[in-house]
Amino acid sequence: MDTNLGIQQMENIVGLSRPGEAPVGFHIQNLEVARLSEEALSALHNPSDSDVKRQLKSWSQEISPSVKSDQLRKNLRSLSLNVTQICNLHCKYCAAGGDGSYGDPIKKISVEKTIPQLRFLLEKVPAGESFKITFLGGEPLLYPEAIDMIAESAQEIATQKQIRLSFTVVTNGTLLTDSNVDLLCKLKAHMTISLDGPAEVNDQLRPTKSGRGSTDLVLNGIQKLISRKSELGSVGISGVFGARNPDLISAYKFYSSLGVDWFDFTYDHLETRAEVSRDFTDQLFQVADLAWKKDKEKALRQIKVFDHYFQLLDSQQRNENYCGAGKSFLMMDARNNLYTCPWVVGRSKEVVGTQDTLSSEKLKAYEKPLVELNNCGSCWARYLCGGGCMYIHENKTGSKHRVDENFCERTRNLIGLALLYYEKSRSQLEERQTL
Ligand code: SF4
Numbered sequence: 001m002d003t004n005l006g007i008q009q010m011e012n013i014v015g016l017s018r019p020g021e022a023p024v025g026f027h028i029q030n031l032e033v034a035r036l037s038e039e040a041l042s043a044l045h046n047p048s049d050s051d052v053k054r055q056l057k058s059w060s061q062e063i064s065p066s067v068k069s070d071q072l073r074k075n076l077r078s079l080s081l082n083v084t085q086i087c088n089l090h091c092k093y094c095a096a097g098g099d100g101s102y103g104d105p106i107k108k109i110s111v112e113k114t115i116p117q118l119r120f121l122l123e124k125v126p127a128g129e130s131f132k133i134t135f136l137g138g139e140p141l142l143y144p145e146a147i148d149m150i151a152e153s154a155q156e157i158a159t160q161k162q163i164r165l166s167f168t169v170v171t172n173g174t175l176l177t178d179s180n181v182d183l184l185c186k187l188k189a190h191m192t193i194s195l196d197g198p199a200e201v202n203d204q205l206r207p208t209k210s211g212r213g214s215t216d217l218v219l220n221g222i223q224k225l226i227s228r229k230s231e232l233g234s235v236g237i238s239g240v241f242g243a244r245n246p247d248l249i250s251a252y253k254f255y256s257s258l259g260v261d262w263f264d265f266t267y268d269h270l271e272t273r274a275e276v277s278r279d280f281t282d283q284l285f286q287v288a289d290l291a292w293k294k295d296k297e298k299a300l301r302q303i304k305v306f307d308h309y310f311q312l313l314d315s316q317q318r319n320e321n322y323c324g325a326g327k328s329f330l331m332m333d334a335r336n337n338l339y340t341c342p343w344v345v346g347r348s349k350e351v352v353g354t355q356d357t358l359s360s361e362k363l364k365a366y367e368k369p370l371v372e373l374n375n376c377g378s379c380w381a382r383y384l385c386g387g388g389c390m391y392i393h394e395n396k397t398g399s400k401h402r403v404d405e406n407f408c409e410r411t412r413n414l415i416g417l418a419l420l421y422y423e424k425s426r427s428q429l430e431e432r433q434t435l
């Protein structure tokens with residue numbers, strides 16, 4: 001790997017360095033970031049006593065009262081639902097049973113069953129709070145009528161209960177007909193389009209069932225969304241990268257030309273090899289450098305992972321839960337069974353609820369913060385990472401709560417890079433104390 005990130009730790013302080021960049025110190029508990037001198041950086045791992053070392057120790061011992069612990073994820077605030085479990089594409093790495101079906105190809109969710117179930121779930125949300133519904137599949141736009149009916153009823157319930165509702169649609173982008181785009185605009189939907197890079201890559205990885213490429217259709221659809229962007233919540237692109245799709249740099253250049261709001265470089269959930277993970281990290285470092293060169297913080301924060309860390313640092317909010325699985329988030333399959341995560345759909349042992357039940361007994365297993373459940377207590381990055389993805393951990397180690405070291409190495413490096421860029425962004429706005 002060519003990331004060349006130096007990471008030194010002394011108690012609550014982590015020193016981060018990279019060739020050609022000013023070193024940065026990070027307070028693990030307080031989420032504070034400050035520029036370090038070279039002398040302070042070497043004092044972090046130097047056993048001898050010095051003035052600068054004493055200053056670092058005193059910084060380490062300060063615990064800021066303004067840092068908030070993670071209260072956001074305790075109550076149900078978001079639901080994803082599979083309106084269908086079939087798909088018109090045949091993506092090479094599809095984790096949903098290889099064909100979007102999760103092993104159970106259901107063409108249409110029962111809207112009649114779903115609406116009372118939504119009412120049952122929305123009953124748990126206090127007035128004045130917000131709630132997010134994400135339509136997934138299979139390909140959700142194969143059944144737009146269900147999206148329309150479910151969204152309309154959910155909106156009625158939310159209005160009665162004074163809940164602020166928002167909608168997200170995750171689609172492969174091949175079915176963005178004029179009438180579907182009208183529907184998405186009616187919902188002011190936040191759009192996530194799956195696209196793995198330029199046509200020569202995406203056509204290989206995301207062919208239609210007949211084997212033809214899907215990219216032209218997707219690009220056409222994205223243009224329609226862009227032309228009506230003011231009527232939508234946001235438009236972003238998510239691609240899957242790993243051994244089959246290693247070139248993040250070409251993908252970044254391509255995504256940047258499409259006029260969307262954001263991009264997400266998702267690591268292939270099923271990939272377990274350390275060298276692939278390192279290559280991915282290295283490429284994402286290069287993408288971040290390109291973005292910074294292009295338009296500093298603005299371009300860097302178009303990349304979802306960096307925006308996420310910047311938000312946590314700005315809000316001084318510790319992230320103790322990588323995701324809300326089983327806490328703030330539930331997943332509904334097209335048979336109206338409830339799960340804690342999209343990737344466990346179809347596993348009968350993982351069902352935590354049905355049409356009119358939600359097992360508090362089963363959800364108890366998810367009650368504690370993920371940093372605690374996943375034993376992340378000694379990791380310097382824990383309050384920005386939040387304990388990682390249980391699905392990725394389980395795929396590698398056989399247990400949701402035993403961490404995948406590749407995930408951790410990747411995450412700590414990306415957090416380190418985000419911290420270096422965060423300091424650069426903020427030091428341009430204000431004078432900071434330099435140790
Ligand atoms: S990087 Fe790994 S050990 Fe650290 S918080 Fe994340 S999952 Fe836990």
Ligand code: SF4
Pocket residue numbers: 322323324325340341342343388389390391392
């Ligand atoms: S466990 Fe992983 S895949 Fe499942 S909801 Fe959480 S982040 Fe997503």
